[in-house]
Amino acid sequence: MRQHPLAAWCCVAVCLASLIGCGKANPRKEVTGMITLKGEPLDQGVIEFHPLGEGTKELPATMEGAVIAKGEYKVPVEQGLVPGKYKVIITSGDGINPSNPDGMPEPSGNFVSKDRIPPAFNSESKVEVEVTSSGPNRFNFDVP
Amino acid sequence: MGTKRRAFTLVELLVVIAIIGVLVALLLPAVQAAREAARRMQCQNNLKQLGLAMHNYTSSFKESLPGGVGRYGCCWGTWQMSILPFIEAQNLADIYVNLGGADWGPRYGTAINRPVVSSRLPTLSCPSDIKNAPIGATATLLPVTSHNYGVNYGNTSFFQTPLNGIPFLGAPFRAYTQSTSDDGPIGAAAALTFPRVYGQHVTLAEIVDGTSNTLMAAEVLQGRGTDLRGFSWWGGASGFVTYLAPNSSAPDVITGGYCTSLTSPRMPCVTATTATRPRMMGARSVHAAGGVNVAFCDGHVRFLMNGIDYKVWNYLGTSQGSEAVNPDE
Secondary structure, rough: OOOOOHHHHHHHHHHHHHHOOOOOOOEOEEEEEEEEEEEEEOOEEEEEEOOOOOOOOOOOOOOEEEEEEOEEEEEOOOEEEEOEEEEEEEEEEEEOOOOOOOOOOOOOOOOOOOOOOOOOOOOOOOEEEOOOOOOOEOOEEEEO | OOOOOOOHHOOOOOHHHHHHHHHHHHHHHHHHHHHHHHEEEEHHHHHHHHHHHHHHHHOOOOOEEOOOOOEEEEEEHHHHOOOOOHHHHHHHHHHOOOOOOOOOOOOOOHHHHHHHHHHHHHOOOOOOOOOOOOOOOOOOOOEOOOOOOOEOOOOOOOOOEEOEEEEOOOOOOOOOOOOOOOOOOHHHHHHHOOOOOOOOOOOOOOOOOOHHEEEEEEEOOOOOOOOOOOOOOOOHOOOHHHOOOOOOOOOOOOOOOOOOOOOOOOOOOOOEEEEEEOOEOOOOOOOOEEEEEEEEEOOOOEEEEEOOOOOHHHHHHHHOOOOOOOOOO
């Protein structure tokens, strides 16, 4: 008795094919953008997106954010934002932090540095954006 | 020799090998996943032990939980030193000096306390995370270890004040409460007139949201090198806040240049503290399922997903918020 080789290879092919294509589309959205302070790209800081809506039961809204570097920020798609409205909070210390000469973590004076971003963009922020499922979700902010 | 020999043909053999190959390829990831599941269970069990230790602490100290940090801030012991006797580390608790004190006695990193803070507590180490090499060794001093658990400092920041429109609604552990800075260093003389009292003990009765609705502790990740995440012998890395969602893409704040994982997507951080983004750290883990293990104040433990409703997560962080909350919804 002799099997047809083609049939055997078909079996193998079916087995292999069954391993492919089991992904689900990510409903979260990547969010990127450029932030300028007085016209210049903001060298460092933090941006946060606080949910204003509830999201859905399957996909509740969550707070995400990103580090700002050279003006650019990016919330990666894996931890992206659920479509909906968000309050934006931007903060950037003036970067003046005392150094720690003894090398071990202990406070050496007041670490809280001055915020270069006005309250209208953080503690009293009314800046809103809407993340959409169609995208592109690129939000630029010009901080005066 | 008319009889035909019964044997497999080459093609048949190849097919069998191919099928075995496919089955092994299917199985191997499952084995790895099972290992990670086992590690995750161990991390969760550690949290259970931590919760039980806290409850044994409350039984011994007038129904109050230990302070998150010491009365004068960063460097004179955290909850981790306080619960040593309750995680079978009485020997370490016996030799630790100046717990909850100030600069009239040694700090946590002073030579006399180094044998304690250089030890790696297995109960507080999660095998899913890579152990950071101990930090701060000198010719005469042992290096200090990092661990994997932080206590709940509430729903805003370690300063435990309102933040960006979110009110601070109580926490089972107190850190740099009502601070506007990190207030230090606090010398012996300054400590006598120090205006604030950090790390006040919270009694179980003060958790009016209910102990089963309030987080007690969660996993945190250890930083790499001199990155001080997980450096929980020190106040500044001893807890987490629910201002940051589990495994948030929003960065932790570590002052003083101890953030060296700037580009790590799992644990973003910044060093500059501002009034709108004070010292804070989030609950983080590397578990493949995408979430963090948490312990609640009644001692029960569970795994919460990254995508948990931000509002619910925030509510779970408060001890006096009076919110109606069900983490299963």
